Amino acid sequence: MGVPNPTSNLNIDIRHLKTISALAEQGSLAGAALSLSLTQSALSHQLKELETRLNLELYLRKSRPLVLTAAGQQLLALARQVLPALAQTEKQLQALHSGDAGRLHLALDCHSCIQWLLPLLPDFRRQWPGVDLEVESVPGFDTIGALLGGQLDLLLISDVHTRGDLHFEPLFSFELTLVMAPDSRLCHKTKIEPIDLLQEVLLVYPVERARMDVFSRFLQPAGVEPARCKTVDNTSVMLQMAAAGLGVAALPRWASDEFVRQGLLEARPLGQGIRRHMYGAVRAADKDQACLQSLFERIRTKMGASQTSV
Template structure:
């Protein structure tokens, strides 16, 4: 018959005890063994744990009673781990280290330092400025994983409602939903014309100026069903362009204008990257139709979302100042030229 060694007997006893006590051992028991082992006495351990010595002694007796075996040898005022105690300590160190990591991860998440963010925009053309915002954001919160959900550009509000999107940058709103909208910037609609077009001589373009014109409107997403604001205004004011074309791509629209095939209306920030080298001029629209508001749409509030919103607002605040400086410079140059 096989005889167990003393070491094997102790291991078996410990395994049986641990199996019995998995649901009974509390976190403070692991801290207790870890601290007493490190400090070497109940007095020092009690001070470290901000407990009275009697309270700590009671907890130790409670643990040993549950385990049905000694964890420490008493040698006067000193305590020394038993073999079972050493085994318990090894588990304590692993568990406490994992708990500390867990607490740190939770605090980082609560403070917006870690996590993920699924974002999208209602307009594909808008993605040219988004990387700059993400770069600024990542410089401050490098451990946030940002995922651009390009498919959500077609139906960002639906994706938000389903929970597949954390933040959408949109220009339309749904009523009676749980979505919260926060204005982040306004874009200015401008008219783009061939440089030799008769309307290029006007200072400001109004809706009535589109009468009998060859009008080309860019639909930034083929699947997007929203009627462009200019088309709506034309219908409301009974203005009839000579032709009305709808093109699904910004660059194609601009090339058609550049070729003298018509005029168009776009947001200024969309147009500017395409203008160098083109035979095109831009003219402001009448103030009553010149602006559109874009919103950050969310269904929930987290530190990560709020931090990204702050970056968005800062970006557009800087952009607006630069645009104003650019506009002032253009005006100054025009005055000098005149």
């Protein structure tokens, strides 16, 4: 066969992609025909028709097992891109039609994330009515292990674990600030230094210090210990205690914005600024699921607009 006519209308169909994929998988015309529920004669006719249209041979005749030509390999590469995407889309559309789009068990590895997440969920649930959505706030178990084991489907987290079976979707960045009562002695400062907390009661969540940025990235590098730490397991209570002058707290800016706007709290950056990034951790195989990507986009839109620098 000669050089293809550049003006010819190729019209490659899905059936052609399925055929070339079956040929590669089965290694013979007979095996491919069986897997496609076609007669070998019908499959040969279909291939001949496509080769005529392309003006190219797609496989080497009399090869055992069957060997694809360069043109056949190129068509196979397209098939391996298109067919899985098509199958996934068909599955999602069928799920929407049946009202059963599966389960989304979401966990937060962040105490104050529930504050911005919950307002997003009504619109998300209207868009995905068939998703069985379950939200768990700061679960007391190994969240990464649960994600890998299938007990969780999505984890909102600010730490990345480098491993190929997980995907960490970047969502938004945020700043950690120290919040205090408006009459605190620290309000005159434009930024907080570690030594400023020597005489302060630091309000903290009930997690190990290694997971708290105020310790790992601010106090411990300077060798500073606050006067006392008081454990509080609820962000709202923590904010009210800080507003009452019962301690200070290191929180993401979004957690205290409303209190600061009302004049109930003051907020100051820690040192030169401590910025973190929020990620959506999912199993690598699930990262392109439409409902997950829809939720990620909602989070980025809301939190990107609410953060001063992303």
